Amino acid sequence: MSVAAEDCIKVIYAAQEWDDVAVTASYLKARLGVGAPAISEMVRRLHDQGLVTHERYGPVALTESGTRLALRMLRRHRLVETYLVAQLGYGWDEVHDEAENLEHVVSDRLLERMSERLGHPVRDPHGDPIPAADGTVHRPEAVRLSTLSAGDAGYVARICDDEPELLRYFTAHEITLDQRIEVLRRRPYAGSSTLRVGTEPRSGELELTDVAAAALWVVRERS
Known part of the structure; x- marks a missing residue:
């Protein structure tokens, strides 16, 4: 199997690992950076190999064999x-x-x-x-930080790695795996939240946009 085909299988699985994203040809084109004809041909070949299911104009989904290959990759x-x-x-x-x-x-x-x-x-x-x-x-049973309300808290379980610059920003503000984050205030119309990062009483406050917060997945703290 070609590198491109393996990457395609992996992208299809990852799209629904944490979210429920419908994997369309347009989605694959954007994620893989190749043209529409190449995507169509790749999906056709994967379908012929029994690795994906795909109906005309419908989403692409992995078969059991495709899922096993995706997990291996x-x-x-x-x-x-x-x-x-x-x-x-x-x-x-x-x-x-x-x-x-x-x-x-x-x-x-x-x-x-x-x-x-x-x-x-x-x-x-x-x-x-x-x-x-x-x-x-x-x-883990984790949710996006951006879905929490004021007063909610949780521990970071996953940080989306799509943007290296954002990862460096999180590092600078000590947002790492297993770090506790509490939502102090939500500003939905401004698209931002005020957070407390850490468990110390004097832990500093941090303003974070909803776009950045959507890259953080947390396991809710039990009250």
Whole structure:
């Protein structure tokens, strides 16, 4: 299977891993950066191989075989990201593109050695679950921070890695995995919130736009 086809399978799965996004040809075109004819041909081939289902003008969905392949690719990608951060000193804002290249060429033997060295991690540096070798996935019951109301609090479980600059912004403000965040005030018409980051009584306040807050997923704190 080509690298482009593997990437396409992975994108389809990721679109519905945390959200319920309808995967259309336009969506794939935007995510993969290729033209409409190439997307149509790729989807046709994946359909012929029994990896996706697709009706004319309808969304693209993975079959059971397609899902197994997607989980295999995500395991590779996320283990490589984790290894680069934990063992080679990469920043979490630097690893996505490196992993995109390495995931297609690393051998299964090397990948399992990496997993063993890391202690068989269950999530990557951004909080995305690392599928087990048997395809098992453990995803936390998390929601977008932007959906919380004033007075709600939770612990960061996942940080979307689409924008490295945003990851650097979060780092500068000590927003990392497992950090507690409390919503102090919501300004829906201004598109922003006032947050308290951390558990200390004197933890500082931070203004965050709804766009940035949508990149953070939290597990709600039980009252």
